[in-house]
Amino acid sequence: MNLFSETAIEDIREKQAAWEEKELAxxxxxxxxxxxxxxxxxxxxxxxxxxAADIADIPADELGFPGAYPFTxxxxxxxxxxxxxxxxxxxxxxxxxATNQRYKYMVQTGQTGLSTDFDLPTLxxxxxxxxxxxxxxxxxxVAIDTVDDVDRLFDGIDLEKISVSLTINPxxxxxxxxxxxxxxxxxxxxxxxAGTLQADPLKEYVxxxxxxxxxxxxxxxxxxxxxxxxxxxxxxxxxxxxxxHLSDVGGNAxxxxxxxxxxxxxxxxxxxxxxxxxxxxxxRLSFFFISHQDFFEQICKFRAARRVYxxxxxxxxxxxxxxxxxxxxxxxxxxxSLTKVEHHNNLMRTAIQALGAVLGGCQSMHTNGLxxxxxxxxxxxxxxxxxxxxxxxxxxxxxSVIDPLGGSYFIExxxxxxxxxxxxxxxxxxxxxxxxxLVEEGWFQQKLADSAYATFQKIDSGEKISVGVNRYVDEASxxxxxxxxxxxxxxTQLQIDRLNAVRTGRDNARVRKLLKELAEEAGxxxxxxxxxxxxxxxxxxxxxxxxxxxxxxxxxYAEPMIV
Amino acid sequence: xxxxxxxxxxxxDTPNRDATAGPIRVLVAKLxxxxxxxxxxxxxxxxxxxxxxxxxxxxxxSPSEVVAAAVQEDVDVxxxxxxxxxxxxxxxxxxxxxxxxxxxxxFVVAGGVIPEQxxxxxxxxxxxxxVPQEARAELIVTTIRNLIAARGRV
Numbered sequence: 001m002n003l004f005s006e007t008a009i010e011d012i013r014e015k016q017a018a019w020e021e022k023e024l025a026x027x028x029x030x031x032x033x034x035x036x037x038x039x040x041x042x043x044x045x046x047x048x049x050x051x052a053a054d055i056a057d058i059p060a061d062e063l064g065f066p067g068a069y070p071f072t073x074x075x076x077x078x079x080x081x082x083x084x085x086x087x088x089x090x091x092x093x094x095x096x097x098a099t100n101q102r103y104k105y106m107v108q109t110g111q112t113g114l115s116t117d118f119d120l121p122t123l124x125x126x127x128x129x130x131x132x133x134x135x136x137x138x139x140x141x142v143a144i145d146t147v148d149d150v151d152r153l154f155d156g157i158d159l160e161k162i163s164v165s166l167t168i169n170p171x172x173x174x175x176x177x178x179x180x181x182x183x184x185x186x187x188x189x190x191x192x193x194a195g196t197l198q199a200d201p202l203k204e205y206v207x208x209x210x211x212x213x214x215x216x217x218x219x220x221x222x223x224x225x226x227x228x229x230x231x232x233x234x235x236x237x238x239x240x241x242x243x244x245h246l247s248d249v250g251g252n253a254x255x256x257x258x259x260x261x262x263x264x265x266x267x268x269x270x271x272x273x274x275x276x277x278x279x280x281x282x283x284r285l286s287f288f289f290i291s292h293q294d295f296f297e298q299i300c301k302f303r304a305a306r307r308v309y310x311x312x313x314x315x316x317x318x319x320x321x322x323x324x325x326x327x328x329x330x331x332x333x334x335x336x337s338l339t340k341v342e343h344h345n346n347l348m349r350t351a352i353q354a355l356g357a358v359l360g361g362c363q364s365m366h367t368n369g370l371x372x373x374x375x376x377x378x379x380x381x382x383x384x385x386x387x388x389x390x391x392x393x394x395x396x397x398x399x400s401v402i403d404p405l406g407g408s409y410f411i412e413x414x415x416x417x418x419x420x421x422x423x424x425x426x427x428x429x430x431x432x433x434x435x436x437x438l439v440e441e442g443w444f445q446q447k448l449a450d451s452a453y454a455t456f457q458k459i460d461s462g463e464k465i466s467v468g469v470n471r472y473v474d475e476a477s478x479x480x481x482x483x484x485x486x487x488x489x490x491x492t493q494l495q496i497d498r499l500n501a502v503r504t505g506r507d508n509a510r511v512r513k514l515l516k517e518l519a520e521e522a523g524x525x526x527x528x529x530x531x532x533x534x535x536x537x538x539x540x541x542x543x544x545x546x547x548x549x550x551x552x553x554x555x556x557y558a559e560p561m562i563v
Numbered sequence: 564x565x566x567x568x569x570x571x572x573x574x575x576d577t578p579n580r581d582a583t584a585g586p587i588r589v590l591v592a593k594l595x596x597x598x599x600x601x602x603x604x605x606x607x608x609x610x611x612x613x614x615x616x617x618x619x620x621x622x623x624x625s626p627s628e629v630v631a632a633a634v635q636e637d638v639d640v641x642x643x644x645x646x647x648x649x650x651x652x653x654x655x656x657x658x659x660x661x662x663x664x665x666x667x668x669x670f671v672v673a674g675g676v677i678p679e680q681x682x683x684x685x686x687x688x689x690x691x692x693x694v695p696q697e698a699r700a701e702l703i704v705t706t707i708r709n710l711i712a713a714r715g716r717v
Contacts, residue, residue: 120596120647124623132625135652136596209598209622249601341697373696374678375648449604456605460700469697484678487648563607563619 001060009056016051041294042252044417050409058416062307066402068322070310072303072415073403074361075326080399086364087389088330089382090167092117092141094491096152099142103157105379109386113364114195115165116153117141117376118175123210125171125547128495138491140376141167145495145544146502147537150178151185160188164195165240165330165364170212172199173225174543177533180233196237196286196330199225202263202435205557206444207245212547215440217554220525223270228530230281237286239267243305244332246444247290250452253301254418256289258425259435259444261308265426266435268317278317282324291357291365292334293349299405300414302329302360307415308422331357332366338373342468342477346370351388358392359405365389375484442560449562499542506540514539515549522553568706569682570692584716585616587707588638592620592629594657597647602675602696606642606703613704626657630664638669639716640707645675651684658689668717670710674698 038046047054064070067077076082089111091102103114118141121133127145128137137143144150154164159182168175176197183193201218204211211218222239229238243251243260251259264285272278289305291298310325319325333353338346347370354367367385369377377385393399405411432438439445458464465471514536521527529550536546591607593600600622611617618636620629633641645653654673661667673685674694682693692706 120598124596126596132596132623134595134625134656135649136647139648204598209600210596339697340695374676449601452601453605453608456609456700466697470699482678484680559621561619561621563604563611563617 003060004052004056009053012051012053040297042254050413052409054409055412058412069325071306071326073406075328079402084393085362086113087111087386088113088115088165088364089366090115090117093376094138094488095494096142096149100153100155109383110390111386113163117167119143123170125212127499127542127544128492129499130544137495143495145499145542146540147178147181151182159183160192167198169198169204170210171543171547172197173221173533174546177537181534181538190233193233194235196240198240198242200239200242202439203242203245205439207249211557213554214557215436219270223274224528224530226271226281227276228528237284240286240288242288244288244290248336250448252451253297254421257305258422261426262429262435278319279321279324282313282319287327287329289329289331290334291331291353293337295356298356299360300411300418303415304418307419328363330364331362333368335368335372339469340373343370345468354388355392358398371482374482378483378485442562445562502540510539511541515541515545519549519553522550568692568694568702587615587711589615589640589642590618590633590636590638592641592643593622593624594643594645594653595647595649596623597645598622599646603644609700609703626660630660633669634664634666639711640670640672642672650677651681654685654688654690
């Protein structure tokens with residue numbers, strides 16, 4: 001069933017032709033348009049105006065209803081009327097206590113979910129006293145070495161009551177084990193724990209570039225995590241499929257969605273290949289997208305992504321539960337769009353991007369701090385970022401109607417065009433042998449690096465405008481007087497002291513035995529490594545020791561040298 | 564401010580580099596555990612397109628590994644991109660390794676996310692120029708050419 005009758009469309013076409021001959025022709029002859037051609041950031045051509053004739057080919061079922069297949073119009077039937085999106089600002093720095101204090105401040109300011117950034121040594125499976133951790137401890141996130149650090153991180157926070165997102169990737173299974181161990185230690189019902197692990201290995205190799213092991217063992221670790229979490233902590237999303245980083249490293253909106261869907265397919269094949277039914281884990285797959293600068297393109301991106309995902313799960317994986325086909329997404333505004341020059345402009349950029357995410361139907365959101373082009377955000381910057389979301393949520397009445405732009409001729413056409421282009425990219429990945437193989441070959445990496453360079457050249461030439469940077473430049477603007485979040489120089493020593501205390505206080509023979517058993521299990525593809533990892537963290541094995549034990553078995557990743 | 568790089572000493576604008584010395588050689592490096600390589604790769608292409616010979620280290624390099632690569636590749640300049648906030652200790656260590664290897668004739672150019680308040684610490688560590696994150700291609704290229712023009716190649 002089409003949206004419009006054929007006679008109505010015929011009528012519109014005739015009237016449009018007449019308009020083009022008369023009013024439009026007259027306008028163009030008196031004043032030409034500013035550009036010879038208009039297109040979206042990802043390259044889709046744009047018409048000057050859209051009519052019903054432009055969406056006459058789209059069946060009504062492609063739109064559907066909110067909370068129903070194919071989910072174009074939203075993930076849930078009541079959307080923000082039933083529950084507003086979660087304000088989830090990520091934070092992490094210094095020792096666990098420092099981050100814990102920031103959490104308490106943000107909850108008091110009105111944040112409704114927690115999210116943790118970890119420092120680079122923790123992400124890469126290194127203890128704070130490892131020589132490779134030099135200068136990095138507690139810098140871009142919180143330092144975690146043992147289960148006790150996770151306990152300190154969430155001190156005084158009821159984990160049955162607030163959802164927690166952990167931005168942890170290569171070492172995700174260890175930090176998850178620590179989280180479960182802390183919850184068990186405190187006597188929580190594990191079935192009540194809610195939250196999300198980022199744990200998306202393939203996007204690490206192509207975008208965020210934090211890795212420990214070769215590609216295939218990393219995907220196996222994710223498989224183990226998904227299968228274990230489905231039974232042990234059924235309300236935790238074991239993965240956040242992170243298109244955000246694909247965009248951050250240079251990808252356009254089509255690459256962001258197509259590549260992350262290619263990774264989704266690879267993970268689903270891995271888990272179903274191990275014997276788990278798609279409907280037993282797909283409802284807990286979650287996504288993380290960027291909300292970037294091209295406003296309408298981004299809104300259509302969210303809508304197209306929901307439709308593509310629903311079709312992949314229904315058609316390719318034969319899912320039967322609607323929850324398996326429902327794409328839920330956390331959104332972050334675009335860090336790449338922030339400028340150091342006239343940094344207060346970043347507030348406006350972020351507010352507009354956040355509005356786009358809401359009109360696109362996000363489930364939770366992080367709005368960037370205005371000072372993030374300098375360093376990790378200050379408390380004041382985070383407060384403004386939270387206020388930005390509260391103003392959109394509570395002051396401007398954009399939450400009463402679901403998918404308010406749905407049915408717009410332009411929005412529906414662009415959603416459809418983006419979907420078509422995403423399918424083309426997915427077909428290409430299939431034809432070339434699938435995501436895992438292409439990650440190993442560096443195919444995605446090359447595509448994204450090319451895209452990043454093309455974007456740079458557009459900014460460099462002035463074709464892509466950055467206000468204050470390559471347009472409306474204020475020569476008099478001096479270097480910003482910005483108060484920057486201070487780094488705690490003592491934090492490394494405190495982590496090292498605590499590591500030494502743990503290593504002397506624990507049963508070292510038992511730790512060695514558990515690590516040996518874990519390494520043996522890693523040698524075969526059959527075992528699930530989570531139960532043994534939980535045992536090891538409870539025995540106070542450190543994150544670095546656990547990751548090192550598997551490095552002995554699997555080796556490390558050698559990066560394909562792509563520039 | 565946004566279209567100027569900072570250099571430690573005032574540099575001579577007149578190129579006096581020996582024209583027969585061949586293209587300028589640059590090692591584009593990532594220091595420490597920072598995985599953000601978008602900028603480093605874009606800079607590598609900019610310098611290559613400007614006619615320089617560019618070697619990229621790849622990720623996760625320690626200061627001593629970067630210095631060893633710079634010496635082995637006989638580069639004129641090491642360009643380091645850092646977005647992890649750990650620039651002060653890592654550049655200090657890079658400077659120490661360069662002096663230890665008697666390779667401190669190699670220029671060090673820093674880029675990435677580096678707040679102005681940290682510039683002084685980087686000059687003290689032997690950094691020769693700092694390129695702001697919104698720099699255009701031309702600025703990146705001229706910063707390197709001017710450093711070499713001011714002193715000649717060693």
